[in-house]
Amino acid sequence: MPSLIAAVVIDELVRNGVKWFVYCPGSRNGPLGFELARRARAGEIKFQVRLDERSAAFVALGITKAGGQPAAVVTTSGTAVSNLLPAVTEANYSDLPLVLVTANRPPEVLGTGASQTVEQTALLTSQTRHVQQVWSGESFGPEANGILRSQVCRALGIGTGQLLGRPGPVQLDVPLTSGLPPAGEIACPPGRSDDAPWIRMPGAARRTTSGSTAVDLRRPTLIIAGDGTDPAALPPRMPVMAEPTVELGDRKRLHPWVLDYVDPEQVVVYGRPTLHRNVGRLLARDGVRAVLASGPGDWIYAAPDIEVLSGNPRFHGEADAAWTEELGLTDAIVRGQWTRVMNETADRIGLGVARAVLAGLQPGDLLWLGASNPIRDVSLAGVVPAGVQVLSNRGVAGIDGNVSAAIGAALSAPDRTVVALLGDLTFAYDASGLQTGQLEQVPGNLILVVSNDAGGGIFELLEQGHTRYRQEPYGDTFERIYGTPQRVDIAQLCGAYDVAHRRVELGDLGIALRQERLARRLSVLEIPVARTALRDVHATARQAVDAAFASASAEVADAALELELQTPELTGNLEYS
Incomplete structure (x- = not known):
């Protein structure tokens, strides 16, 4: 029976797009391990064994993040499950569909003081989208096969964002009566034809707001893109202050310190820009209209200083050439001074x-x-x-x-x-x-x-x-x-x-x-x-940038004064006929 349950769980995970499994050794999850090893020998999955559950969960997280598809980490019962928490927390706040397959003792021994029995379905609930303890009946027939497969599909549908709209980690808790290896070749109960999932999902859900916000780009506008930003959502041809994890293609990327030297009338924020403190300082300025382009997440970045929360900002108008030129010149000054300072000090x-x-x-x-x-x-x-x-x-x-x-x-x-x-x-x-x-x-x-x-x-x-x-x-x-x-x-x-x-x-x-x-x-x-030396280098860079802008302002003022002196003064009364 444990081997049949393990075979069905793994089979339905594979049908739902899970191709990478990171396995942690243990007794209770043995049937899952044997099934994974069998499928890996057949070339049906990728399979890695890791000793430390905490590390294994992060390996699976890295696979998920780099490959764009959910990966699974498979553990035994007890404290093994609690070691998943750091990676699960990261997956939660990064909206990554990490799959946790945790073997458990049978329900009838939970709460009896039996060895390695903990409330492991409650350990991770604050950081998971869904926890599903799968079917664990005494006999396995067609009805049980359908129930088990539908439970896996539902969990994966939630984890990948196809049901609730926000991807994230999900836990499949698998009660097994023993960790013994299969007695012989296991005939996995059949799933749907053509290797399809038991339940086909309609596609990723999209949560919408009650209305979208109009953003007039003719006003001096600054775009900030934090981690998790969809580059396709950004307005075209606008320079962006983006964190390194945001791919901008050939779009102009502004240095973070540009935010300290320009005066936008409105700021549109995407993703989670938590890397630089000056983002928060900019949003807190008086007279700055702050618009957060909300994604599917259930938390709001910098909520105290956000004026408008919009699911899909509508951009209209063209950015004034003088404004985009100012952004570009500011960026050039900042980067130029940083380069000069680093050439002198960054070797250490x-x-x-x-x-x-x-x-x-x-x-x-x-x-x-x-x-x-x-x-x-x-x-x-x-x-x-x-x-x-x-x-x-x-x-x-x-x-x-x-x-x-x-x-x-x-x-x-x-x-x-x-x-x-x-x-x-x-x-x-x-x-x-x-x-x-x-x-x-x-x-x-x-x-x-x-x-x-x-x-x-x-x-x-x-x-x-x-x-x-x-x-x-x-x-x-x-x-x-x-x-x-x-x-x-x-x-x-x-x-x-x-x-x-x-x-x-x-x-x-x-x-x-x-x-x-x-x-x-x-x-x-x-x-x-x-x-x-790090603090001094940053202070030197700040002083250099400040001095460069002071010099540039003085040059502009001198040029304006010279222009004024060269302009003839108009006096007297003008008569028109």
């Missing part, structure tokens, strides 16, 4: 690593960006080359699971080179993601670039990093609770997992990237950089 900080990584990318590559500074450094240091896809865990923007998720992305796209830019703490936090069984596929197309500044560099730029908090009476407290330098030897850590490692100076990173691209192996490039 993470910004230089980001710039070198961007220079080493090629069309078709996939760039995975870690949280905290790496994604911000890319946003500030340059522009992602055309044809490069950028992914990052921006749902809840945590450092957890980035190594594992990057591995999942590389497994999902074996024909592409995947470069992951991570900080040292992000890497160390998920270093167990490098652990791979001897019989498992290791992605030979993944290069992990670790910008090692010996601690938490992001706090150097936050309020806590101000000089006054790094002196008495605080003493070493900042370094202890924010800097948090670690005694981790990255080379030895990689050696323990049999992963290639090289410690490279920043000036040699471009060459090292080219060499690792050709080597076709999972590798780690460790780049030593300074952390304490």
Whole structure:
């Protein structure tokens, strides 16, 4: 009986588009594991075994994010399920259809104190779209087959957004009477003909608002695109301040600091722009009309400062040429000063690593960006080359699971080179993601670039990093609770997992990237950089940009004065006949 249930669950998942399964060893989920192994041998699915459920869930998340199709993580019962929570939370806030297949003890032993029995259908409910405990009757006939398959279809329909409109993680809890392997060849009860799902879905649902909002582009308008933005929804021919994970094609991408030096009358926000604080400051300005182009999500970005929530803004009119020219000139000034400052100082900080990584990318590559500074450094240091896809865990923007998720992305796209830019703490936090069984596929197309500044560099730029908090009476407290330098030897850590490692100076990173691209192996490039200089570099860049705009304003004022002096003054009365 357990093997029949496992066969039907896996079969219906495959029919609903799940082709990747990440499996965590356990006793209770054994029937699911045997069925997955059988289908993998037949070439019907992709199959990876991972020891750590937390890491496995992020591998599946990376596969889902890179491939655009739901992937499944399969676990045993008990605390194994609770270890899925970090990845499930990220999938929830990123609207990713991650599928959780959790084996469970039979219902009749739940609540009896039996080993490994927890309320696992309630563990993840705050972060999942749907939890379905599947059929677990005593006999298995045609009726049971239909019930079980329809339950899987409903869960996948909700998870992919075909039923409720917002994709996200779903849990299929599978009670199994034992974890014993099948006694012989299992004849899976038949599904629909032509490998179709048991229930065909009508397509992704679309939630609409009661009305759309008119946006007149003749007014000075700024477009902001955060993570999760659909590029097709953006107004054509308008420059956009977009986060690195938003693909803009040949559209003009504005530097984030442009927001600090222009005065739009209205701002239209797409997605979740949580990377730069100046977005919130701009929306809070008096006289700025803030329009949020809402997606299918059930939460509203920057709600206190949003004036209008619109499901589908209607753009009309053409942007004034003087306004778009101002945006372009402002962007040029900001980028010019940033380039000058980085040329003088970025050889010793993470910004230089980001710039070198961007220079080493090629069309078709996939760039995975870690949280905290790496994604911000890319946003500030340059522009992602055309044809490069950028992914990052921006749902809840945590450092957890980035190594594992990057591995999942590389497994999902074996024909592409995947470069992951991570900080040292992000890497160390998920270093167990490098652990791979001897019989498992290791992605030979993944290069992990670790910008090692010996601690938490992001706090150097936050309020806590101000000089006054790094002196008495605080003493070493900042370094202890924010800097948090670690005694981790990255080379030895990689050696323990049999992963290639090289410690490279920043000036040699471009060459090292080219060499690792050709080597076709999972590798780690460790780049030593300074952390304490980061705040000063940002302050220097700000001063340079401020000075450049002050100089430009003075030149404009001088030109206006000269024009006024050259214009003859009209006096007396004019008579017309």
